[in-house]
Amino acid sequence: MSKIANKQMICEVLMDAAKTDRDIVALCSDSRGSGSFTPFADTYPEQFVETGIAEQNLVSIAAGLAKCGKKAYAVSPACFLSTRSYEQAKVDVAYSNTNVKLIGISGGVSYGALGMSHHSAQDIAAMAAIPNMRVYIPSDHLQTRELVKALLKDEKPAYVRVGRNAVEPVYEEEHVPFEMDKATVVCEGTDIAIIACGEMVKPAKDAAELLNAQGISASVIDMYCVKPLDAEAVVKAAENAKAVLTVEEHAPYGGLGSMVSQIVGSRCPKKVVNLSLPDAPVITGTSKEVFDYYGLNAEGIAEKAAELVK
CATH class of the missing domain: 3.40.50.970 (Thiamin diphosphate (ThDP)-binding fold, Pyr/PP domains)
Structure with missing residues (x-):
């Protein structure tokens, strides 16, 4: 494509x-x-x-x-x-x-x-x-x-x-599930719930495939609607998993991870870990180089998810 x-x-x-x-x-x-x-x-x-x-x-x-x-x-x-x-x-x-x-x-x-x-x-x-x-x-x-x-x-x-460059598509031309202000379930799993937004959704989807090869079942939620956040989708994903991993191209404070943590903490307490950019000026490089450095790629997401499950 x-x-x-x-x-x-x-x-x-x-x-x-x-x-x-x-x-x-x-x-x-x-x-x-x-x-x-x-x-x-x-x-x-x-x-x-x-x-x-x-x-x-x-x-x-x-x-x-x-x-x-x-x-x-x-x-x-x-x-x-x-x-x-x-x-x-x-x-x-x-x-x-x-x-x-x-x-x-x-x-x-x-x-x-x-x-x-x-x-x-x-x-x-x-x-x-x-x-x-x-x-x-x-x-x-x-x-x-x-x-x-x-x-x-x-x-x-x-x-x-939106980002600057073209990225690998998450969906297919003939099938683009979309409902306004409702998160999209990219895939379903029972061990770990990965909630991502923006350019982090594709590596999260790829990470789910890597985890599946390890015998770990991961759900991936595309939370394109960061506000209003689809709280029901967050609760459902958290209730069906052992832990929640959020992934975002953002600083660690006040973003998707913080919002998801508030919902999970108040409605269905589970461990939530946020994978994000650091609270510091990031390294210089292309988007891919920056993502790879901070583990915001399929391998890094899968590794963090596996740690949470085990």
Whole structure:
């Protein structure tokens, strides 16, 4: 199956919808190229706004357009969108309940060698802490397609984080299970429950296969909807397993692991271990090199899961 970057799929879905919906507006902060939105800008110039490197203005203008009835999609690197324009996201988008979808591109450690200034390893915690802000991290381009189609149907604020490069798909073109705000069960098991989001879902799925070869039965939950978190899916997975392992491309505090731990601790106490990036500037390298170094790959996930079960 061909690889397509999630950000490219977002552009394709919006371009298709914009054929008949002139209220769809895309905004970029000098990021149309890196965000794969050049085709949208070229095809629908009257529905495209370029703010330049001004993320705060980007979000406020998007909110203003939304108040005028537009469906605004603000595209900017996740590292800047979730920090430089945090107040605007909190007040102009979430508090004002505007129909703005904040699209954080090149999330996590996608920028690799550019280092901590360009990494977004705190955005789940930051954006999820804002009341009325939803947070989504799709695992592949197929799920991204279904998510954006669903987001086009509502008028609520949301933050969507996607990576920079194309990744191996988790699902198949002819079978993409998707329900808005409901986690997807990638595979079922009884020994260990692995709950992952974003680019960590594919290695989690591969880890389940490695564990199966060792006689360990693992379930894998794709928690693309980080907020609102599918609590029922978490409880069901935890109740059917000996322990829970969360996997995320994020700092260890305030992200998926913290949220899952709160639910499991209060409703079905089981041991929960979070596999994440460290509470420190990560090493310099490509996404794969960073993942391999910190054990955020199939082998590392399988090893940690096996430790928990034994």
